[in-house]
């Protein structure tokens with residue numbers, strides 16, 4: 001599904017530069033549920049963003065589903081993001097003047113799907129996250145957990161191969177976090193490949209594999225016995 | 234390519250962010266409002282000018298003969314220059330289509346009577362072309378025609394004033410009036426917007442007047458219009474050439490100022506043209522100024538809007554929006570806001586002008602209107618302006634990196 005070899009990334013800071021990723025090797029197979037861990041500033045988001053084509057590596061190879069991702073034009077990147085990837089963010093990133101339903105339908109709009117069809121499909125996904133009754137509501141009328149569920153529905157709408165989540169529970173209380181995790185586990189059970197950034201041990205324990213970053217390299221990569229979130233709900 | 238979904242996206246964005254849209258629209262509306270009013274006033278000034286110069290064909294040239302003041306080629310001073318019918322043919326042959334219409338004229342004073350009524354008028358012998366030179370309008374019946382010339386017909390066309398004075402409530406057409414003892418049939422009545430004096434005239438075929446008064450082919454003076462496509466400089470040159478050619482023909486010294494005189498309306502026209510041209514330049518400058526101010530204004534606000542929408546644009550890109558679709562959204566939103574706001578400004582401006590027309594009349598500003606073609610032009614200009622105003626911000630928006638837009642801070 002995903003192959004990364006000797007990936008480097010630095011950010012220019014004034015005259016010098018900050019070497020954030022110093023040679024990352026990572027390979028993820030279909031159906032995996034991986035937690036990328038590490039302390040704040042260790043480069044987790046940077047790695048995830050490169051995987052998500054929101055950012056580009058300086059060096060190294062990245063192959064997604066057999067496609068080498070390198071020197072993409074903006075247009076190509078947009079198409080790949082739309083086709084292969086679903087994003088879930090810590091701060092939800094819903095469009096504030098669009099209803100929950102319209103937010104979920106947006107990736108389908110960019111796929112060129114007809115309005116009626118995409119609203120139907122968006123409704124189906126909203127139902128899956130249990131928010132059918134909230135379809136017409138604006139994000140500001142929803143709780144944090146509800147917003148994240150809308151974001152999950154949106155990430156799933158275009159049926160991506162890979163789901164990328166950057167601290168999806170970072171802005172939620174423990175109870176809601178567990179609800180969201182239960183939902184994500186459920187998606188993984190259905191076969192979706194999931195890559196998640198977190199710095200919380202208990203959330204990482206709910207994944208099947210933990211990758212730990214420190215000082216720009218992977219210091220640990222292990223399979224874990226998945227803790228089911230259901231136990232906490 | 235009409236993409237309904239794209240428009241829906243844009244209208245939702247405009248509608249859900251009303252304050253923002255109103256704010257950006259206001260600049261444009263105000264600029265166009267100002268422009269409409271200034272334009273209307275300038276337009277009104279121009280109308281006043283034009284009216285002052287009447288509607289006599291302003292491409293007309295009158296050629297007067299006089300007496301020589303200089304000896305030339307052995308001919309003595311004080312010789313009288315006399316035009317004849319053939320001189321008209323000479324001018325026509327020499328200048329071809331530089332001459333639009335040309336007539337020779339013979340003027341007499343006559344006493345005209347009908348039944349008991351009697352009055353003195355000017356009688357003018359003319360060719361049919363004179364109607365276009367003088368801008369006479371036939372009110373009833375017809376004008377002098379070529380048949381009348383050929384047949385030396387005893388027919389006349391009378392001015393509206395003549396009709397009023399001699400015929401009271403009777404129709405003049407078909408009646409016979411008596412001019413110094415000879416009966417002429419009235420075949421037409423004309424009006425002239427230069428007023429009463431030009432309507433107190435009786436027109437007669439030139440061949441008839443020449444036959445009746447002396448049985449000769451003598452002409453008092455000639456009146457022509459030059460091809461209206463000539464610039465005023467060309468027209469002035471044409472007048473000079475005409476003068477020289479005629480002086481040569483009549484053996485007049487080229488420095489003789491009195492023997493043959495030419496009154497070229499192009500001289501006056503040139504002045505009016507210059508006035509009008511400078512007014513047009515002023516209008517243009519004002520128009521461009523306000524338009525550019527409007528464009529800069531909306532462009533600034535669009536840049537601000539793009540900044541405000543950075544996050545949204547980042548989200549859209551993360552979800553698969555192409556740079557092009559981002560450009561479309563911002564650009565079309567800018568065009569719509571500019572066009573609608575501009576239109577509102579234009580309408581309000583036109584309303585203000587409408588209300589102010591009676592007041593402006595006192596300041597020599599006549600009919601300060603904004604024409605339909607201007608509205609059409611303004612619409613196109615506004616759309617282009619909106620596109621220009623939106624282009625930079627749109628480009629900027631499309632270059633936003635999703636990673637930068639989505640960073641949490």
Ligand SMILES: Nc1ncnc2c1ncn2[C@@H]1O[C@H](COP(=O)(O)OP(=O)(O)O)[C@@H](O)[C@H]1O
Pocket residue numbers: 011012013018020038039040041042043044045046047
């Ligand atoms: N665009 C950027 N420009 C400069 N420095 C950056 C940029 N993005 C991230 N960084 C820096 O790179 C390091 C890693 O950031 P990040 O990947 O966000 O860490 P994490 O998600 O693990 O907290 C941090 O020190 C951060 O300040």
Ligand SMILES: [Mg+2]
Pocket residue numbers: 044045046166
């Ligand atoms: Mg992070």
